[in-house]
Structures are given as C-alpha cells and as structure tokens.
Amino acid sequence: MMKISTKMMMLTTTILSTLLVLSSENWFSMWMGLEINMLSFIPLMEEEKNLMSSESKMIYFIIQSMASMMFIFMITVNPLIMIDENMINYLPMSIITLSMTMKIGMAPMHLWFINIMKKLKWNNVMMLMTWQSIAPLYILSNTNNNILMVNMLAILSALIGAIGGINQTSTKKIMAYSSVNHLGWMVACVLYDNETWMKYLIIYSLMMFILTQSFKKKSINFMNQMNTNMNTKTEKISFIMMMLSLGGLPPFLGFLPKWLVIQSLMNNECKITIMILMMTSMITLFYYMRMITPIIMMNNYINKWNIKSSNMKMTNMMNLLINMMLPITMIISMT
Numbered sequence: 647m648m649k650i651s652t653k654m655m656m657l658t659t660t661i662l663s664t665l666l667v668l669s670s671e672n673w674f675s676m677w678m679g680l681e682i683n684m685l686s687f688i689p690l691m692e693e694e695k696n697l698m699s700s701e702s703k704m705i706y707f708i709i710q711s712m713a714s715m716m717f718i719f720m721i722t723v724n725p726l727i728m729i730d731e732n733m734i735n736y737l738p739m740s741i742i743t744l745s746m747t748m749k750i751g752m753a754p755m756h757l758w759f760i761n762i763m764k765k766l767k768w769n770n771v772m773m774l775m776t777w778q779s780i781a782p783l784y785i786l787s788n789t790n791n792n793i794l795m796v797n798m799l800a801i802l803s804a805l806i807g808a809i810g811g812i813n814q815t816s817t818k819k820i821m822a823y824s825s826v827n828h829l830g831w832m833v834a835c836v837l838y839d840n841e842t843w844m845k846y847l848i849i850y851s852l853m854m855f856i857l858t859q860s861f862k863k864k865s866i867n868f869m870n871q872m873n874t875n876m877n878t879k880t881e882k883i884s885f886i887m888m889m890l891s892l893g894g895l896p897p898f899l900g901f902l903p904k905w906l907v908i909q910s911l912m913n914n915e916c917k918i919t920i921m922i923l924m925m926t927s928m929i930t931l932f933y934y935m936r937m938i939t940p941i942i943m944m945n946n947y948i949n950k951w952n953i954k955s956s957n958m959k960m961t962n963m964m965n966l967l968i969n970m971m972l973p974i975t976m977i978i979s980m981t
Contacts, residue, residue: 652689659686660777667781673721676785677714680749683781684710691770702765709748709758716745736792743791747799749782752833753806756826760810763822768862771818775825776851779832783843787836796837801922804830808929815869817861820933821854824892827930831903834919835910842910846903853900856965857888873940884965886938893931897973 660683667679684707691703720738744755751759763771807827814820828850832843861867864875876882891898904927911920 656686656689660690660773664777664781668784676781677718677721680710680714680717680781680785683778684714687773687778690773691766698765702762705758705762709755713745713748716741716748720745739789740792740795742789743786743795743799746782746786746789747833750779750829751822751826752799752829753803753826756803756806759826760819760822763825764816764818766818768858771821772854772858775821776847776854779829779847783832783836783847786833787840787843791837793837796833797916797919800830800834801919802830803827803833804923804926808926811930811933814933817866817868817937820869820937821858824930824934825854827926830926831907831923834916834923835907838914839910842903842906845906849899849903852968853888853892856968857892860885860888860965869937869940872937876941880963880966882941884969886941887969888965889934889938890931891969893934894927895931898969899972900969902972 663679663682663686666682667676670676670679688703688707691706692699720742724738748755759774763774766774803826807823807825807830810826811820811823814823828846832846832850835842835846864871866872866875876885887898891900894900894904907923908920911917911923
C-alpha cells in the first residue's frame with residue numbers, strides 16, 4: 647500500500663496540473679500540465695500490488711503518452727499556432743482534437759477506458775471519469791475545430807456508450823459506458839457554449855461521487871449484488887433516484903445538464919445531433935432500469951445487525967435532497 651503522504655502529494659500535483667492547464671496562455675504549458683497530470687495519476691492507481699493494477703497503469707501510460715505525442719508534434723510542426731490559433735491548418739487542428747478525445751476515452755478510442763475501469767478501485771474510477779476529463783475538455787473547447795467532425799465524434803460516443811452498456815453485468819463497465827455516453831453530451835456543446843459543458847461536468851461529477859461512494863460502501867461490483875447489499879428502504883429509494891437522475895429523467899437533478907445541452911444545440915440548429923443524443927439517452931435509461939429492477943421487484947431479508955450498524959441515514963438523506971434539488975428550486979422560483 648502507498649503511504650498517505652505520497653498519496654496526498656500525488657493528489658495535490660494532479661489537482662495543480664489541471665489548474666495549470668486551465669490557467670495557461672500558450673500550448674506548451676498546456677502540454678506540460680497534461681504530462682504532470684498523467685504522471686501524478688498513475689501512482690494513485692496503485693491501491694494494491696497485483697497484476698491487474700500493473701496492467702492498468704501500463705495501458706494508461708501508453709495511451710496518454712501517445713495522445714500527448716500527437717498533441718506536442720502538431721504544435722511544434724505548426725509554429726503559427728503560437729501567434730494565433732486561427733492561422734493553423736485544418737489537418738493539425740483535427741489531429742489535436744483526436745488526441746484530446748483519446749485522452750478522455752471518447753469513441754472510437756474508448757476501449758482502453760473500458761478495459762482500465764474494470765481493474766480499478768471505486769475512488770480511482772470516480773477520478774478517471776470526472777477530474778481527468780477537465781483538462782482535455784478545456785483544450786478541446788479552445789481549439790478552432792471542424793463542427794462536423796466534433797458532432798460526429800459526439801454522436802459516435804453517445805451511440806457506443808448507450809449500446810455497449812446493454813450487455814454488461816459488471817457495474818464498473820456499465821459506469822464506463824455511461825461515462826462515454828455522457829462525454830458525447832458534453833462534447834456536443836463544447837464548440838457553442840463553454841459554460842454548458844462546465845455545468846454538465848460539475849453536476850455529473852457530483853452524481854458520480856455519490857454513486858461511486860455508495861458502490862464502494864456496499865461492495866457492489868456486479869448487478870446481482872444490487873439487492874442483497876441494500877439494507878433499508880431509504881437506501882433503496884435513494885439508489886433508485888440516483889440511477890434515474892444519472893439517466894436524465896425529469897424531475898431529477900440529472901435532467902438539468904441535458905436540458906441545458908439541448909437548449910444550446912437548439913440555438914445552433916443541430917437538430918439531428920439532438921435527436922440522436924435523446925434516443926441514446928433512452929437506451930442508457932434502459933440499462934439503469936435493469937440495475938434497479940431487482941431492488942424494486944424483489945423483497946429481501948434484512949439482518950438485525952445490518953440495521954443497527956447502518957450509519958448511512960445521513961448520506962441517504964443527502965442523496966435524496968441533491969436528486970430533488972431541481973424540482974425544489976423550480977417550485978421556489980415559481981412562488
């Protein structure tokens with residue numbers, strides 16, 4: 647196991663490297679921030695020394711290095727990018743876009759992301775899905791992109807993220823495909839509205855933090871463990887609401903970012919993109935419903951010691967409150 651001091655240092659450098667990318671004024675310092683971020687996150691992946699941990703670190707290092715090489719190569723061969731990003735050619739900017747989509751695990755470069763997710767602990771899964779997406783998405787929003795190419799990548803991610811999760815039984819794999827789908831939603835509006843994808847990422851990160859902590863506390867790694875590890879009815883209701891919120895079902899909080907993305911795309915007349923994103927959202931709701939069906943349909947026996955030792959009442963109440971935040975704020979604003 648890693649020392650607490652080492653873990654804290656790596657966590658601090660991971661956060662600071664992302665802040666370096668966000669505050670950069672030139673492309674080289676952005677590249678430097680991405681490299682520090684990669685080298686800081688790899689030690690955090692080592693929860694325990696086994697073959698799976700080593701393999702996942704190696705895959706992560708190779709993929710991130712390849713994406714960074716593509717990024718720095720395109721910057722160095724195009725000196726004009728340092729003067730003005732609008733002066734760069736179409737092809738190098740497209741390759742920079744592809745390198746960033748590779749870094750965050752968007753389709754069609756998503757297989758490494760799915761492969762790593764099933765081998766990580768829940769804390770690292772949460773970080774990989776949320777914090778590690780901030781810097782590449784920010785660089786993507788600052789590039790002078792081809793609208794058609796970005797829309798195609800967003801649609802492909804939404805489709806693969808929705809269809810890929812249907813046949814899965816591992817909760818980590820389902821969350822990975824779900825993340826690919828949500829990345830499609832974020833990237834769809836990255837060219838039109840910077841605020842929207844940031845709001846989406848913040849709300850998605852909040853939901854994923856609550857969900858991954860619940861999975862971790864209950865040791866849920868597969869779908870057949872869903873019902874057996876739920877102790878009280880409050881926990882069940884809280885979990886059901888969380889999954890429906892993640893699917894973007896109104897009136898839960900997860901509906902708000904999707905609503906904002908739809909508004910942003912409607913203003914820019916991307917009707918086909920909206921239709922595909924909404925249809926894929928329905929497919930993701932299907933596999934979220936598959937996860938919560940055993941909780942709704944089946945009754946289970948609860949041991950007395952589980953009820954006595956259950957100290958999750960406060961957490962469950964917080965989950966319920968966060969998920970119902972959207973209707974509550976709407977009611978307050980209307981009165």
